[in-house]
Amino acid sequence: MKLFHSPRIEPFLAKIDNRRLREIQRRYAGSSDRYAKYADVEHWLKINLPRVQELKLDRSPPKQILDLGCGAGFFLFLAKQFGHQCLGLDVGDFLLSNELIELFGLERVTGRIRAFQPLPDFGRKFDLITAFSAAFNRSEDESRGWNPEEWNFFLDDVDRYLRLGGQILLEINSGKEKRYFPAEVRDVLLKRGARVDGERVYFRS
Ligand SMILES: C[S@@+](CC[C@H](N)C(=O)[O-])C[C@H]1O[C@@H](n2cnc3c(N)ncnc32)[C@H](O)[C@@H]1O
Numbered sequence: 001m002k003l004f005h006s007p008r009i010e011p012f013l014a015k016i017d018n019r020r021l022r023e024i025q026r027r028y029a030g031s032s033d034r035y036a037k038y039a040d041v042e043h044w045l046k047i048n049l050p051r052v053q054e055l056k057l058d059r060s061p062p063k064q065i066l067d068l069g070c071g072a073g074f075f076l077f078l079a080k081q082f083g084h085q086c087l088g089l090d091v092g093d094f095l096l097s098n099e100l101i102e103l104f105g106l107e108r109v110t111g112r113i114r115a116f117q118p119l120p121d122f123g124r125k126f127d128l129i130t131a132f133s134a135a136f137n138r139s140e141d142e143s144r145g146w147n148p149e150e151w152n153f154f155l156d157d158v159d160r161y162l163r164l165g166g167q168i169l170l171e172i173n174s175g176k177e178k179r180y181f182p183a184e185v186r187d188v189l190l191k192r193g194a195r196v197d198g199e200r201v202y203f204r205s
Pocket of ligand 1: 068069071072073074089091094113132133135136
């Protein structure tokens with residue numbers, strides 16, 4: 001017996017230009033491209049729908065949402081269907097992600113989050129700032145995760161874009177032996193008032 005009402009994914013798929021999607025999928029079938037897996041749009045929308053529900057975006061008034069490392073934009077595409085204003089940030093290096101962002105009709109800022117460098121000027125503030133499977137919190141050579149100082153700089157900067165009463169949810173990919181999310185960083189986040197649950201970091205302003 002299902003305890004929760006789980007919306008079907010088909011109505012969301014129906015909002016997508018299917019001819020264009022099938023053409024994209026044909027080109028990426030069997031591709032060894034790093035993010036070729038994202039061509040399976042149905043699968044990734046199914047993964048992202050619970051994220052939208054958990055944040056109550058399926059039943060809240062319109063919000064301004066910023067998704068850091070938005071990838072192909074599955075989360076934002078779904079959030080947009082519920083009436084939210086969505087903006088993504090990603091590096092723009094991956095053709096498939098770029099194509100899906102365009103297919104979904106999403107607004108995206110192209111840029112790379114770097115340690116001790118301010119985020120691009122988004123020109124507006126947000127009610128919700130998210131990052132899923134985030135990989136930006138690593139040194140350039142990916143040998144280590146950000147240290148407490150790098151995290152503090154980033155979070156101070158992110159705060160500039162958060163509206164009063166806004167929320168931040170970061171799902172950090174902690175890597176092998178938590179190398180990208182060590183205990184000292186967890187402590188810093190807790191000190192800043194975060195709720196930390198495994199790899200999930202949650203702030204309310
Ligand atoms: C594993 S994918 C997750 C994509 C998306 N958040 C999702 O859950 O489907 C990680 C994403 O982070 C982006 N990314 C990695 N490092 C980044 C950085 N320094 N600045 C911005 N985006 C970054 C990648 O381009 C990629 O799209």
